[in-house]
Amino acid sequence: MAGQCIQHLLQEHRAAEELLAALDALLDSVEQERSWSAARAEAFARVRQFVSRDLPLHKCKEDTILFPALAGFLPSDTGPLDVLRSEFAGIAVEAGRMVDCAHALAQDPASPKLVQSFLRAGRAFGQLLRDHIYKEDRVLFPMVARHLPAEKDAALLAAMQQCCLPGGGPGA
Structure with a gap:
């Protein structure tokens, strides 16, 4: 797969997978000890940053740069793009x-209900994001790489590298 803009998004996917591995380790630790701690809160800070900054930025790159560029060969309101957009909603909820x-656990670190809710949400978030990444990596991105002209690819990459969210830094 040669597309530069796709390679850019794939790099973000690999970083997300590394973060998900760290989240899995944290979830396993919480599940084993059935409690929250300052060390776990510190480990979760990286996840919180990803959720508040990196994930919305990645979604923005897809929604405002990549997906509109695919209008010539993929419908935006049905099919794969619609599915991927709806998946992001579920990912955001979890x-x-x-x-x-995690915030509530900081106040009540041994609450069985909060521990269970955190584990359920964390596992659901991880699974939804992994499924989403799999679909893009294996279905959407190869299709885009085959159909996207080189000049359009370069323009999309440049836009992605300049992309940023309000109050955020560059997206490159």
């Missing part, structure tokens, strides 16, 4: 639940 539970 991410929000996970972050809220």
Whole structure:
């Protein structure tokens, strides 16, 4: 797969997978000890940053740069793009639940209900994001790489490298 803009997004996917591995380790630790701690909160800070900054930025790159560029050969309101957009909604819901539970656990670190809710949200978030990445890596991105002209690819990459969210830094 040769597309530079796709390679850019794939790099972000690999970083997300590394973060998900760290989240899995944290979830396993919480599940084993059935409690929250300062060390776990510190480990979760990286996840919280990903959820609040990196994930919305990646979604923005896809929604505002990549997906509109695919309008010539993929419908935007049905099919794969619609599915991927709806998946992001579920990912965001579980991410929000996970972050809220982590915040509540800081106040009540041994609450069985909060521990269980955190574990459920964290595992759901991880699975939804992994499934989403798999679909893009194996289905959407190879299709895009085959159909996207080189000049359009270069323009999309430049836009992605300049992309940023309000109050955020460059997206490159």
